[in-house]
Amino acid sequence: MKGPLVVIGDALLDVDVEGRAGRLCPDAPVPVLDDLTERARPGGAALAAALARHDGVEVVLVTALGDDEAGDRLQRLLEGVEVVALSARGATPVKRRIRAEGQSLVRLDSGGAPGGVAPAPQRALDAVRRAGAVLVSDYGRGTVDAEGLRDVLADVAADIPVVWDPHPRGGEPAPGARLVTPNEEEAAVLAARRGFEVQGPRHSLVSVRRRAEALGRVWRARGVAVTLGARGALLTYGAGTPVLVPAPAVQCIDACGAGDRLATSAAAALASGSVIADAVAEGVRRAAEYVASGGPATLDRRSGTAPAWQTLHVSGPDGSTEDRRPTVVATGGCFDLLHTGHVETLRAARALGDRLVVCLNSDASVRRLKGPGRPIVPEADRARVLLALECVDEVVLFDEDTPVDVLRRVRPAIWTKGGDYAGVDVPELAVLEEWDGQAVVLPYVEGRSTTALVEAASGRSARPPLGAATAARTERSDA
Numbered sequence: 001m002k003g004p005l006v007v008i009g010d011a012l013l014d015v016d017v018e019g020r021a022g023r024l025c026p027d028a029p030v031p032v033l034d035d036l037t038e039r040a041r042p043g044g045a046a047l048a049a050a051l052a053r054h055d056g057v058e059v060v061l062v063t064a065l066g067d068d069e070a071g072d073r074l075q076r077l078l079e080g081v082e083v084v085a086l087s088a089r090g091a092t093p094v095k096r097r098i099r100a101e102g103q104s105l106v107r108l109d110s111g112g113a114p115g116g117v118a119p120a121p122q123r124a125l126d127a128v129r130r131a132g133a134v135l136v137s138d139y140g141r142g143t144v145d146a147e148g149l150r151d152v153l154a155d156v157a158a159d160i161p162v163v164w165d166p167h168p169r170g171g172e173p174a175p176g177a178r179l180v181t182p183n184e185e186e187a188a189v190l191a192a193r194r195g196f197e198v199q200g201p202r203h204s205l206v207s208v209r210r211r212a213e214a215l216g217r218v219w220r221a222r223g224v225a226v227t228l229g230a231r232g233a234l235l236t237y238g239a240g241t242p243v244l245v246p247a248p249a250v251q252c253i254d255a256c257g258a259g260d261r262l263a264t265s266a267a268a269a270l271a272s273g274s275v276i277a278d279a280v281a282e283g284v285r286r287a288a289e290y291v292a293s294g295g296p297a298t299l300d301r302r303s304g305t306a307p308a309w310q311t312l313h314v315s316g317p318d319g320s321t322e323d324r325r326p327t328v329v330a331t332g333g334c335f336d337l338l339h340t341g342h343v344e345t346l347r348a349a350r351a352l353g354d355r356l357v358v359c360l361n362s363d364a365s366v367r368r369l370k371g372p373g374r375p376i377v378p379e380a381d382r383a384r385v386l387l388a389l390e391c392v393d394e395v396v397l398f399d400e401d402t403p404v405d406v407l408r409r410v411r412p413a414i415w416t417k418g419g420d421y422a423g424v425d426v427p428e429l430a431v432l433e434e435w436d437g438q439a440v441v442l443p444y445v446e447g448r449s450t451t452a453l454v455e456a457a458s459g460r461s462a463r464p465p466l467g468a469a470t471a472a473r474t475e476r477s478d479a
Contacts (some may be wrong), residue, residue, distance in 0.1 A: 002271070003058075003130045003131045003132035003271075004057075004058040004059060004060045004082075004127070004130075004131060004132060005057050005058065005059050005132060005133050005134075005135060005267060005268060005271065006059075006060045006061075006128055006133070006134045006135070007045050007048050007059060007060070007061045007063075007135045007137060007264075008045065008063070008128070008135070008137070008143065008144060008149060008153075009044060009045030009048070009062075009136055009139065009143055009144060009165075010045055010063065010064065010093070010137065010138070010139040010142070010143050010144075011042065011043070011044050011045050011061070011063040011065060011074060011143075012042075012043030012044035012047075012092075012093045012094070012095055012112070013040060013043060013046075013070045013071075013077075013092060013095070014040065014041050014042065014043035014047070014095050014097070014256075015038060015039070015040045015095070015096045015097070016038070016039045016040075016041075016096075016097050016296075017033075017036055017037075017038050017098050017099065018036070018038075018039065018099050018100070019034055019035055019036045019037075019098075019099070019100055020033065020100065020101070021033055021100035021101065021105075022034065031100060031105065033100055033105075040073060040077060041077060041296055042074060042077050042078060043257075044093075044137060044139055045063055045137035045143070046061060046063065046074060046077075046078060047257050047260045047296070048137050048165075048260040049081045050077070050078060050081065051257070051260060051264045051290075052264045052267075052268060053079075055264075055265075057268055059080075059082065060081070060082045060083075060127045060131070061078065061081050061084065062084045062086070062120070062124045062127065062128075062143070062149070063083070063084075063085065063086065064085070064087070064088035064117045064143045064146070065086070065087075065092055066088050066089075066090055066091045066111065067087075068091050068092055068111075070091065070092035070093075070094050070111065071085075071092040082127075084121065084123050084124045084127060086117050086118050086120060086121070086124070086143060086146050087117070087118040088117050088118075088141075088143075089117075090111065091110070091111030091112065092112065093109070093110070093112025093141065094109070094110050094111050094112075095109050096108040096109075096110075102254065104254075112141055117142040117143060117145070117146045118146065119147035119148055120146040120147060120148040120149045124146075124148075124149065125148055125152045128149070128152045128153065129152065129155075129156060131156070132160070132271040133160060133163065133267045133268065133270055133271035134153065134156070134160060134161070134162045134163070134267070135163045135164075135165065135264060135267040136153070136162065136163070136164045136165065136173070136174075136177075137165045137260065137263070138164070138165070138166055138171065139167050140167055140168075140169025140170040140171075144171060145171060150171075150174055154174045154175055157177060161178040161270035161271055162174065162176070162177045162178050162179075163177070163179045163181065163263055163266055163267040163270065164177045164179070164180045164181070164221070165180075165182075165259060165260070165263040166180060166181075166182050166190065167186065168186055168190060168193075172190075172219060175220040176220055176222075177219065177221045177222070178221075178222050178223065178270055178276065179221070179222065179224075179225060179267075179270065179276055179279065179280070180215070180216070180219060180223070180224045180225070181225050181226075181233075181259065181262060181263045181266065181283075182215075182224070182226055182227070183226065183228075183229075183259060184203065184226055184229070187212060187215065187224075188211060191211040191214055194214070194215070194218055196210075196211060196214040196215075198210050198211055204413070204438070205234060205242075205244070205352070205413075205414060205440060206436055206438040208226050208234050209234060209236060209438060211226070212225075212226050212234065212236040212242070213236050213238055216236055216237070216238040221238075222237070222238075222276065223235055223276040224236050225245075225266075227262060228247075229247075229255075230247055230249075231247060231351070232244060232246040232247035233247075233262070233280055233284050234440070235277060237276075239425075240425055241424060241426050241429070241439050241440065242440055243277050243280070243441045243442075244348075244352070244440035244442055245277075245280050245281045245284045245443060246348040246351060246352075246442065247288050248285070248288045250288050250291060250292035251292065252291040252292065252295075254291070254296065255291050255295060256295050256296055257290070257295055257296050258287045258290060258291050258295070259287075261283075261286055261287045261290040261291075262284060262286065262287040264283075265279075265282050265283040265285075265286035265287070266280055266282060266283035269283070277443070281443055326354040326355055327353030327354045327355070327413045328354070328355050328357060328410065328411070328412045329349050329350065329352045329356050329412055329413065329414045329415075330356070330358070330359055330407065330412035330414070330415050330416070331346065331356070331357075331358055331359070331416040332358070332359035332360070332398075332403045332406075332415075333358075333359075333360070333361065333418075334361045334370065334375060334382075335358070335360060335385075335386060336366065336370075336374060336375040336376055336377055336382065337376055337377060338385050338386070343389065345416070345418070345444070346358070346389060346391050347391045348416075348442050349391075349416040350391035350392070350393075352414050352416070352440075353413060353414055355393045355394070356392055356393050357394045357395075357396060357410050358386050358392055358394070358395045358396070359403045359406050359407070360379065360382060360386065360395050360396065360397050360398070361397075362397050363378055363379045365398065365399055365401060366379075368401060369401065379397060383395045383397065396409070396410065402428070403428065404431050407428060407431050407432070407437075408431060408434070411435050411437070412437055413437055413438065414437065414438050414439075414440060415432055415437060415438070415439045415440075416440055416441070416442050417439060417440070417442070418441065418442065426439045
């Protein structure tokens, strides 16, 4: 990064009161907690700043703090973070969670009533101008609307990556933000506030995509990534096919701060030169690692980063009961010499619904697309290998050059494509619209392709072994 990560937003003091629940209260059916311990940590924008500092990033936090014990305590917790404090009326917001054996029983909020905030000092404005990236965490408590801040954010957005993590209580992102990261519920509320009525099931990818595209146009944001919890994040660029970044399957007890973890990691990645899709993928990966490692408790570990974490297959389909008709997902390709990239993409596709149908190019179709030397594996064997995968429910052969006709027979709710189609319209889009289907792009696994395997086997390639750290980008059109 050429400059620090500047985090702008509303800081909170989070306090966890942990106890052991071994009996019920005699006069009410509620647990009694014994052996109480109290743990305080930064919350809100302060959590985002602390997470970035935990990663070794230089961080400046611009936030409004009350002149009280909670504000002082919060600043002491932000070790290594440069804090530019704006004077705020009222008390510093405090959120207390009463917990037993890792489970929250009740939350008690105090302080933090929205009120006036003093104008941003010159020190804050200068910090934004020299930032390597800016992350705005707006909880609607006044920091972001301090006089001068929005103007300088609009001025620098063309040159400095600005990531905006919005909240329904907050204002709209400054025009030109590189990336806006609402969660699914926030996107629905913000779209409704703007008068965007979306037809269809509330949680369908079609509905999520339409809201994100509409909000992106209004905000003039370069990208909008709607976070979907266990389903990952859906990234849109205002038009074209969205990118669906799947989340690894992890066990999660405490997801508090996962959105902050994602936004912070994406902002740092953008500052280091990553493109938006890669930054969102990094954010999803780090958020999964964060919740798998205990959520906010990771900040209590003073040494190193979180424990070693292995990418697993993506999580199962959304558990919403709003529309439980089976969701059919389809993908297509040649699948000649099945490799890790294929398997991971198929697993990611299956996690989007209840049934995965693979539309498989026939031998004749492959020859027309790839040349007379392909396929290496005949269609019957390719189909058997695919069906042997737990994530594949059905294989349908098609002989045409495009899967349009077979899609009309299968009528999937979701059609997945490889990463080369990010931000552009896929050829099958018109036929999908006949039944309100949604196309999404799934990221590739780097360095894996059938073409590379064929060249290596024939001795025509000097490329390093697949999966080596030095592996270059290879041709990736062999989905």
